[in-house]
Amino acid sequence: MNTLLSDSASTPASGGSNGQTLRIRGGRPLRGRVEVKGAKNLATKAMVAALLGETASILRDVPDISDVHVVRSLLEVHGVRVEDLEDGVLRLDPSGAVSAHMEEIDAHAGASRIPILFCGPLLHLLGQAFIPDLGGCRIGDRPIDFHLDALRSFGAIVDKLPSGIRLSAPDGLHGANIELPYPSVGATEQVLLTAVRAKGTTELRNAAIEPEIMDLIAVLQKMGAIISYEPNRVIFIEGVASLRGYDHRAIFDRNEAASWAAAALATDGDIFVGGAKQQEMLTFLNVFRKVGGDFDIAEDGIRFRRGGPLKPVMVETDVHPGFMTDWQQPLIVALTQAEGESVVHETVYENRLGFTRALVQMGADIVVHPDGIASSDRRVPRRALEQAAVINGPTPLHGADVVVPDLRGGYSYVIAALAAEGESTVRNIGIIRRGYEKFLEKLTDVGADFDVTE
Incomplete structure (x- = not known):
């Protein structure tokens, strides 16, 4: 049973009560429909x-x-x-x-x-x-x-x-x-x-x-x-x-749409994202399919689910029309359940793979290379600040106590907790509301089992 205290930001300056905590009981597929508004x-x-x-x-x-x-x-x-x-x-x-x-x-x-x-x-x-x-x-x-x-x-x-x-x-x-x-x-x-x-x-x-x-x-x-x-x-x-x-x-929020898609992939769920459109998500949809995901394009949105066992991939983040840096964090959670070695090259932000430490705490096998990895099949030019994460799977995830570090990393922790067996505590969730509207209500809509405390 879910207990929602408040799903709106409080003071403008703080962006809401960052101190709120989610207690998530994972191990169940997310199924349902969510709506995304403007980006x-x-x-x-x-x-x-x-x-x-x-x-x-x-x-x-x-x-x-x-x-x-x-x-x-x-x-x-x-x-x-x-x-x-x-x-x-x-x-x-x-x-x-x-x-x-x-x-x-x-x-x-x-x-x-x-x-x-x-x-x-x-x-x-x-x-x-x-x-x-x-x-x-x-x-x-x-x-x-x-x-x-x-x-x-x-x-x-x-x-x-x-x-x-x-x-x-x-x-x-x-x-x-x-x-x-x-x-x-x-x-x-x-x-x-x-x-x-x-x-x-x-x-x-x-x-x-x-x-x-x-x-x-x-x-x-x-x-x-x-x-x-x-x-x-x-x-x-x-x-x-x-x-x-x-x-x-406003154009729809493709970052939020991709986040819910990754949640369906990680939890073996089935989520329809209302308002999502194919054209702006072509690059993401290609990677989603390579990983083993399946999707149906409708006039009013896109349905995301697994199409079979998850497969390893190599991903390089880049500016548009490349694979967005905001997409790699939730995708990495799903890649912990892929059969084999995946590599994610983060070329946009130098510290965006720090969130993986909490995933390792939950049982994931992830090694971050702080100076990146050279590879003959790279398409994005190497950059001085890049990092790379090597993810070996599948590894079962288990509950843990984690603190939200940033917007996309925080959402990724929630996905990991929902995919994990047992109970997890995710603290500092106010940061997530910087970019995810009615976040707690949408978790309820897709069947997540959680409580919220101050």
Whole structure:
């Protein structure tokens, strides 16, 4: 029997009560249907984009997650009126936007890294912006140098203070020629949100081209922006004098969809993910099938289940259209039950395989190579920060007491606990609500056996 205390985030700054604990009784297949709403990685950025409009915007399919609550609070601190029109639909009116005090921004930002994306819109709107010390998941350095260098290219003046970074643009912002050292999603978003109102044309090379980036471009085009892109990761943005509000339905959250798919694989379950679409998940679906999973594509979602014994695979994470780094953590849990040796090369974040220590504690046979592994069949170029995990299976998992380290790692611990025999304790689950809407309700929908305690 499940006991749900609360499945919503509490304070915006904290992203919910991280101290909540799940007690999970595993060893049973997950079966049922879950619905996914708009992507965390689009909804939060589209909310920031509303600052650029001279009229109100409407964003649909907004997930009820703590990262959205943080952005909402930051917008409200800056005088943006945010209204709930109905479940998952927000109206954002920037007509009253004002400058905010550093203390207010810092208090509402909490552990989120979203504030850095406010810089371009606020520089256009108010002529200044402030970034507090940035938090986020501890999966790598995630330097903000790409962002700051891009903003300097537009003409912003960057001053580092003990409490954060203050930016100003006394002469306004102008178009720039920018080439990113790495196709960073965040830096690409920064350039887009800044360039659309900058004077002149911006050329961005080595840009990220994730579906969420394309959806953000669609949002900005609805607002009046002129943006074109070429197949070689080059994006051109012609600055315009003004933008209007938008009406947009966010792209579905493919990270959450892949997470539930991995849960079906790990527990030998059968889960229908409503709202999931094939096109944005092609790379994941190919790997899912290679591992031994099966799926059915429907108009309203995708059904995931095992198609037979699980098989070992070699996976390399990469920027889109490669295999997403957010997908490897839940997949590794399933690979502990595959018959043979699997290898996962993590090439995006340097610390993202640290979560496997808890899986070893639960009985998994996983060895992490901190400097990666060279191999003749590698397709993704080797990177200085990469790591690799070698997973030997199948190994039975057993209950353990674990602490959530980050968003995707935390979800992976829950999957492992659900697949394991016996009872597990998963602490610090508030982090999971940063990116998974109604997480506890959905666990109930697929038949998980758990209790929640403070």
